[in-house]
Amino acid sequence: QVHLVESGGGSVQAGGSLRLSCAASGGTVSRLGMGWFRQAPGKEREFVAAIAWSGRKKYNVDAVKGRFTISRDTAKNTVDLQMDSLEPEDTAVYYCAADVLGPGSEKPSLYDYWGQGTQVTVSE
Numbered sequence: 001q002v003h004l005v006e007s008g009g010g011s012v013q014a015g016g017s018l019r020l021s022c023a024a025s026g027g028t029v030s031r032l033g034m035g036w037f038r039q040a041p042g043k044e045r046e047f048v049a050a051i052a053w054s055g056r057k058k059y060n061v062d063a064v065k066g067r068f069t070i071s072r073d074t075a076k077n078t079v080d081l082q083m084d085s086l087e088p089e090d091t092a093v094y095y096c097a098a099d100v101l102g103p104g105s106e107k108p109s110l111y112d113y114w115g116q117g118t119q120v121t122v123s124e
Helices: none
Strands: 003-006 010-013 017-023 032-039 046-051 057-059 068-073 077-085 092-100 120-121
Touching: 003 092, 017 032, 017 092, 017 120, 032 077, 046 068, 046 077, 057 068
Parallel strands: 010 120
Antiparallel strands: 003 017, 017 077, 032 046, 032 092, 046 057, 068 077, 092 120
């Protein structure tokens, strides 16, 4: 059983940066496909970025436009999401998800484990 805990959310003004971290227990991030998703009020959950167990990365290019970077820290057993040039449209609850030996998919249904989420609020 993999347990995921997100941290690093908060409130920031437009143009600012935040770094989200997803700490995994019960599994090693180097053997997990991990993704970041977000959900804004009244909207469906949206894929943001993912990293396969192999290390291959994938982004929702339309949503993040080169502003976000996903990375993996095997020493800390975390997967981080660096978010720069934040926009009010990035306001959402951000969720971390994992799938053992997963390909880092953009499809939420392919992930077996989810964190509780962390709120990101970007003001004008």
